[in-house]
Structures are given as C-alpha cells and as structure tokens.
Amino acid sequence: MSVETRKLIEKYDIPAPRYTSYPTVPYWDSSGVTSEKWIEELRHAFSKDDVRWSLYLHIPFCESLCTFCGCNTSITKNHTREDPYIEAIHREWDLYLKAIPEIGERILEEIHLGGGTPTFLSPDNLKKLLGPILAKIKGPEGVVMERSIEVDPRRTNEAHLKALREVGFTRVSMGVQDFDPEVQRLVNRIQPIEITENLTRAARGLGFHSVNYDLIYGLPKQSPESMLRTMKETLRLRPDRIALYSYAHVPWIKPVQRLFTEADLPTGADKRVLYEIAREALLGEGYAEIGMDHFALPTDSLYTASQGGKLHRNFMGYTSHRTEILLGLGVSAISETPGCFHQNEKALPAFEKMMEAGKITTHRGHLLNSPDRENREQILRLMTTLEVELKTSQLPDATEFLAEMIGDGLVDFRKDGARTFLRVTEAGRPFLRNACLFFDQRLREKAPQTRIFSKSI
Numbered sequence: 001m002s003v004e005t006r007k008l009i010e011k012y013d014i015p016a017p018r019y020t021s022y023p024t025v026p027y028w029d030s031s032g033v034t035s036e037k038w039i040e041e042l043r044h045a046f047s048k049d050d051v052r053w054s055l056y057l058h059i060p061f062c063e064s065l066c067t068f069c070g071c072n073t074s075i076t077k078n079h080t081r082e083d084p085y086i087e088a089i090h091r092e093w094d095l096y097l098k099a100i101p102e103i104g105e106r107i108l109e110e111i112h113l114g115g116g117t118p119t120f121l122s123p124d125n126l127k128k129l130l131g132p133i134l135a136k137i138k139g140p141e142g143v144v145m146e147r148s149i150e151v152d153p154r155r156t157n158e159a160h161l162k163a164l165r166e167v168g169f170t171r172v173s174m175g176v177q178d179f180d181p182e183v184q185r186l187v188n189r190i191q192p193i194e195i196t197e198n199l200t201r202a203a204r205g206l207g208f209h210s211v212n213y214d215l216i217y218g219l220p221k222q223s224p225e226s227m228l229r230t231m232k233e234t235l236r237l238r239p240d241r242i243a244l245y246s247y248a249h250v251p252w253i254k255p256v257q258r259l260f261t262e263a264d265l266p267t268g269a270d271k272r273v274l275y276e277i278a279r280e281a282l283l284g285e286g287y288a289e290i291g292m293d294h295f296a297l298p299t300d301s302l303y304t305a306s307q308g309g310k311l312h313r314n315f316m317g318y319t320s321h322r323t324e325i326l327l328g329l330g331v332s333a334i335s336e337t338p339g340c341f342h343q344n345e346k347a348l349p350a351f352e353k354m355m356e357a358g359k360i361t362t363h364r365g366h367l368l369n370s371p372d373r374e375n376r377e378q379i380l381r382l383m384t385t386l387e388v389e390l391k392t393s394q395l396p397d398a399t400e401f402l403a404e405m406i407g408d409g410l411v412d413f414r415k416d417g418a419r420t421f422l423r424v425t426e427a428g429r430p431f432l433r434n435a436c437l438f439f440d441q442r443l444r445e446k447a448p449q450t451r452i453f454s455k456s457i
C-alpha cells in the first residue's frame with residue numbers, strides 16, 4: 001500500500017454507519033410507532049396489488065459465542081428450546097396473516113433464514129418451521145423464488161442441507177470468518193478447514209447453486225501472511241459469493257469483544273491492507289467486487305443483479321432482489337416498508353410470552369418523513385451503484401461538504417446534460433460510507449455525543 005493511501009486511510013477512518021438502513025437505527029424516532037401503527041403501515045404497504053416483498057426469519061440460537069460477534073444471539077446448548085420458538089414464529093406469522101390477508105396474495109421474491117444459527121434447529125424442525133409459512137405464500141410466476149439460509153458449518157450436517165433442498169432452498173451462506181487456526185482460537189471459533197470443505201462439497205452435490213462464505217478482516221492477529229493463506233484456501237474451494245466484512249469493533253455494545261487484546265487488532269491502514277490482499281486475490285481469479293464488501297463470480301445472481309442495476313441493500317446486507325417490503329419474523333427481527341421501520345422485541349423470553357398472548361411486539365421503529373425517504377433512496381443508490389443523481393439544490397452543499405474527498409480524488413461529479421451525478425471513484429471505494437454521510441441529514445444535524453458506530457475502515 002502506498003504512503004498516499006495510508007495517509008488517506010488515517011484521514012478518513014472515522015466512525016460511520018454501514019447504511020443497511022436510513023435513518024440508521026440510533027437515529028430512529030420511535031415515538032408514534034406502536035404495534036397498531038406498524039400493522040397499519042404494513043397493511044398500507046401490502047394494499048398495492050403489484051407490491052413485491054421479502055421475508056426474513058430470525059433464529060437467535062448459537063451453541064457457543066464467537067467473541068467478535070455483533071449479531072443478536074442467544075447462547076445455549078439446550079435444544080428443547082427449538083419447539084417453543086418455532087411455535088412463537090408460527091403464532092407471529094398467523095397474527096400477520098389474520099391482520100393482513102393480502103400478505104398471502106402478494107408475490108414473495110425472497111425468503112432468508114438468518115441468526116444466530118438457523119441450523120441450530122434439527123433438520124426436521126427446519127421443515128416444521130418452514131412448512132406452514134411456505135404453504136401460505138405466493139411465489140413469482142415462472143421463476144424460482146430465492147430461498148437462502150445462513151449456516152454455521154460446525155453445526156450443520158448433510159441432513160440439514162437435504163431438508164432444506166426438499167423445501168426448495170438453493171442458496172447457502174457459510175460462516176467461515178478466517179481459516180487461520182490461531183485467529184480461530186482467539187475468536188473462540190475452532191473450525192478446521194475440512195468442515196467447511198466437506199459442507200461445501202455436500203451443498204454442491206445436493207444442488208445448491210450458490211454457496212457464499214462470510215469472511216472478516218480486522219480480527220485479532222490477522223496478518224498479510226495469514227490473509228494470503230486464507231484466500232488461497234478460499235480460492236481452492238471457490239464459493240460463488242464472498243462477503244468480506246470489516247470487523248465492527250463495538251465493545252461498548254458487545255462487551256465480549258473486550259476479551260480481545262486491543263494490540264492484537266489490526267486497525268487503520270494495517271487493517272485495510274488485509275482487504276486489499278483479499279481483493280487482489282479474488283479479482284485475479286475472476287471474482288467481481290460488488291458494493292462495499294462483497295465479491296461474486298459472474299455466474300452468481302448477485303453479480304447479475306449488480307450489472308443490471310438491480311442490486312439492493314437492506315438489513316440482510318446486499319441482496320439481488322429489490323422489494324419494497326421486508327417482513328422480519330422472530331425475536332429482534334427488523335422489518336421495513338417504504339414508510340416505516342420496525343423492530344420486534346429483543347429479549348427472547350419477552351418475545352415468546354407476547355406471542356403466547358397473541359400480540360405483535362414492538363421494540364422500536366421509525367416513521368419516515370419525506371426528507372428521510374429522499375435521503376434513503378440516494379444512500380441506497382450510492383451504496384449499490386457507487387453513483388447517485390443530485391438535485392440541483394444539493395450541488396453547492398455537496399461541493400462544500402465533500403471538498404476534501406473531491407480534492408483527494410475519492411468522489412467526483414459526472415455531468416450528463418443538465419443532470420449531475422455524484423460518483424465514488426475506484427480510489428474512493430474504501431470510503432463509500434464516508435461519502436454517504438453527505439446524505440445523512442439526521443447525523444449531520446445532530447452528531448452523536450457518544451460512540452455509536454464502528455469505524456469506516
């Protein structure tokens with residue numbers, strides 16, 4: 001990495017949201033978002049005949065805690081918890097269907113199981129969970145609805161994959177993080193490569209046509225050498241997609257991350273070097289870089305979506321289907337419509353209790369006003385296409401706010417007749433989150449008083 005790039009990283013490595021939503025969660029104004037209001041918003045969104053939607057099911061359980069983890073999890077080895085949880089999700093699903101019968105008539109583009117670890121559930125229980133849901137939905141005509149799941153290879157066997165194929169799942173995302181044994185030890189996640197390799201082969205053999213690996217850069221004791229080794233193994237197994245996440249170090253939210261020795265954590269330019277090493281290796285072997293931190297082979301739907309301008313981003317990260325509604329079921333699950341964000345109760349016992357009582361839970365939410373909607377659309381464009389049209393009235397502000405980034409060649413303006421586009425240059429890609437800050441009116445109006453976001457690099 002050149003001295004100039006190192007200097008840029010030092011300059012722009014500031015706390016910034018990852019923009020899986022706008023407004024970002026810490027800026028939500030929950031006043032007015034009751035469960036009744038949420039149902040009203042959702043009913044309104046589903047009232048359009050041609051509206052398309054996505055469904056997310058959250059399974060919070062994990063058998064052990066990886067110490068880097070920023071997800072909403074419930075750590076347990078007690079598998080008797082599976083049944084009551086499945087029952088709670090079914091109750092929630094029934095509540096929605098009863099309140100909004102149109103749900104069953106609108107085209108569902110995508111269903112995703114995330115967590116936690118969805119394969120904490122037994123193969124039979126996965127089918128039991130999905131059965132009543134799949135029975136009530138309408139898929140797109142002539143196309144296979146995208147069905148995907150996140151799995152922890154340490155807790156997933158061939159029987160899980162078979163059960164999932166039986167209910168039409170064709171995409172599997174495996175948590176890998178890093179193949180280096182020492183890094184794995186430090187993050188409390190021992191996962192010998194054979195486990196990932198065997199599961200990948202099994203998935204392919206069973207007809208999963210897209211295998212994704214989640215990798216993370218910035219974990220303790222990762223080095224350029226260890227990253228090169230991890231990439232060599234990754235390329236040997238050749239997943240269709242790779243999410244190469246920047247380790248989000250947020251110990252004030254996730255105290256377990258305090259277990260790391262801070263000095264072991266690569267930061268700033270040393271951290272970015274790890275991304276660049278992986279990037280170079282992947283681009284050299286036919287992968288395309290997508291958005292901020294994803295890579296895909298040209299045969300994968302994420303690549304086709306990005307080429308066709310259809311790439312989308314929501315709470316699930318980058319996805320290949322743009323839908324107006326995301327309905328999340330399960331504890332802490334987040335949903336969105338054009339006008340509203342909504343998060344379910346975050347504590348598992350309270351969530352299950354509310355489901356028993358037959359009530360939709362609301363932990364928090366946000367009703368989008370008109371500037372929110374405009375900013376959200378512009379941020380989404382920039383995060384997915386690296387370019388966004390500016391309104392004429394935004395130009396002077398953009399020129400001033402982004403002056404340093406323009407001067408450093410990280411963003412520029414592209415003219416097309418009377419239209420002006422803000423564009424993130426190739427050199428600016430690492431700083432995409434920084435460029436989005438321009439459209440984050442809420443953050444600009446009220447800078448956070450305490451640490452809430454991880455750093456942009």
Ligand SMILES: C[S@@+](CC[C@H](N)C(=O)[O-])C[C@H]1O[C@@H](n2cnc3c(N)ncnc32)[C@H](O)[C@@H]1O
Nearest residue numbers: 068069070115116150151152175214245247248
């Ligand atoms: C729900 S987990 C994936 C499935 C399964 N639980 C597993 O770990 O294999 C989602 C992904 O989030 C990513 N992740 C979790 N905590 C993170 C953090 N602090 N920073 C960056 N990525 C993180 C990991 O790559 C992880 O695979």
Ligand code: SF4
Nearest residue numbers: 062065066069071116
């Ligand atoms: S990374 Fe996955 S397996 Fe590990 S604690 Fe987080 S959700 Fe659970």
